[in-house]
Amino acid sequence: MKIVVLLKEVPDTYVDRKLNLETGLADRAASDPVLDEIGERALEVVLKYAESVGEGVEVSALTMSPAGATASIRKGLAMGASSAIHIADDGLSGADLGLTAEVLAAALREIGADLIVAGQQSTDGATGMLPAMLAELLGLPALTSLSEVTIAADSVSGTRVADDALMQVSAPLPALISVTDALPEARFPNFKGIMAAKKKPIEVKTLADLGVDPTDLTPSRTIMTAVSERPPRTAGTKLTDDGTAAEKLAAYLAENRLV
Numbered sequence: 653m654k655i656v657v658l659l660k661e662v663p664d665t666y667v668d669r670k671l672n673l674e675t676g677l678a679d680r681a682a683s684d685p686v687l688d689e690i691g692e693r694a695l696e697v698v699l700k701y702a703e704s705v706g707e708g709v710e711v712s713a714l715t716m717s718p719a720g721a722t723a724s725i726r727k728g729l730a731m732g733a734s735s736a737i738h739i740a741d742d743g744l745s746g747a748d749l750g751l752t753a754e755v756l757a758a759a760l761r762e763i764g765a766d767l768i769v770a771g772q773q774s775t776d777g778a779t780g781m782l783p784a785m786l787a788e789l790l791g792l793p794a795l796t797s798l799s800e801v802t803i804a805a806d807s808v809s810g811t812r813v814a815d816d817a818l819m820q821v822s823a824p825l826p827a828l829i830s831v832t833d834a835l836p837e838a839r840f841p842n843f844k845g846i847m848a849a850k851k852k853p854i855e856v857k858t859l860a861d862l863g864v865d866p867t868d869l870t871p872s873r874t875i876m877t878a879v880s881e882r883p884p885r886t887a888g889t890k891l892t893d894d895g896t897a898a899e900k901l902a903a904y905l906a907e908n909r910l911v
C-alpha cells in the first residue's frame with residue numbers, strides 16, 4: 653500500500669509571523685521555517701499504521717515549498733517516512749490555493765497513492781480548503797477533519813466531531829483524509845532516524861515535470877491585489893454604571909447589530 657502524507661513548511665508557529673507588505677508574500681526571513689505540527693500528527697497516524705502492519709506499507713512525504721525547505725522534509729524522513737517528493741519551482745512563489753491544489757494533484761496522480769493524508773488546516777494560509785480541493789481534482793472520496801483514524805488494507809474510517817454529534821465516516825481506498833490536532837502528538841525523531849534520513853531519497857520536481865503552467869489562468873485562480881498592515885486595535889468603549897449602563901449597553905449592542 654502506498655500512503656502519501658502532505659507536509660507543509662510554515663513560519664514558526666510560536667513567533668510573530670510577518671507579511672512583506674511590498675510583495676504581499678510571507679516574509680520567510682522573519683522567522684525560522686518549521687514543519688507544520690498538524691502535518692507531523694498526520695505522519696504519526698500513518699507511521700503507527702505502517703508499524704502495526706509490519707511490511708508492505710510505503711510511506712512518502714509530499715511537499716510544495718521553496719527550494720531551501722529541505723530541513724522540514726528531512727524531519728519527516730527522520731520521523732520514519734521512507735522517501736519524499738519536493739515540488740520546488742520559482743514559478744510557485746505566491747501560489748494561490750487553486751495553483752497549489754493543481755500542482756499537488758498532478759504529483760499525486762503520478763504517485764498513484766492508495767491513501768493521501770493531510771492536516772485539516774495549515775498554521776499559515778489556514779484556509780482548510782486544500783484537502784477537499786485535492787479530493788475533487790483527483791476524484792477521490794474525502795474524509796475531512798478526522799479526530800480518530802483507522803486505516804485498513806482496503807478502507808479508511810474515522811470520527812468527525814460536529815457541534816453536537818460524533819460522525820463515524822468511512823471510504824474504500826483510494827481515498828484522501830485530513831486530520832485534526834485532536835490526534836496524538838507526533839514522535840520526536842531519534843538519532844537513528846536522523847542518521848537514516850540523510851540517506852533517504854528526496855525527489856525534486858518542477859512545474860515543467862508536472863506539466864503545470866503557472867501563467868495559465870484558465871483554471872480557477874485568485875490573486876491577492878493589495879496587502880496592508882492590519883490597523884491597530886482601537887480602545888473599547890467603557891461604560892461607567894451611573895444607573896444608565898444597562899440602557900447604554902443595549903443601545904451599543906443594537907447600534908452594532910450584535911443583538
Ligand SMILES: Cc1cc2nc3c(=O)[nH]c(=O)nc-3n(C[C@H](O)[C@H](O)[C@H](O)COP(=O)(O)OP(=O)(O)OC[C@H]3O[C@@H](n4cnc5c(N)ncnc54)[C@H](O)[C@@H]3O)c2cc1C
Pocket residue numbers: 658659660661671676677678688690691714715716717746747748749750752753769770771772773774775776777778779780781782783874875876877
Ligand atoms: C502571503 C500569502 C499570500 C497568499 N495569497 C493568496 C492569494 O492571493 N490567493 C489565494 O487564493 N491564496 C493565497 N494565499 C494562500 C496560499 O495559497 C495557501 O496558503 C496555500 O495555497 C495552501 O493553502 P493553506 O495553507 O490554506 O492549506 P490548508 O487547506 O489550510 O492546508 C491543509 C493541509 O493541506 C496540506 N498542504 C497545504 N499546503 C501544502 C503544501 N504547500 N505542500 C504540501 N501540503 C500542503 C497540509 O497537509 C495541510 O495541513 C496566500 C498565502 C500567503 C501566506
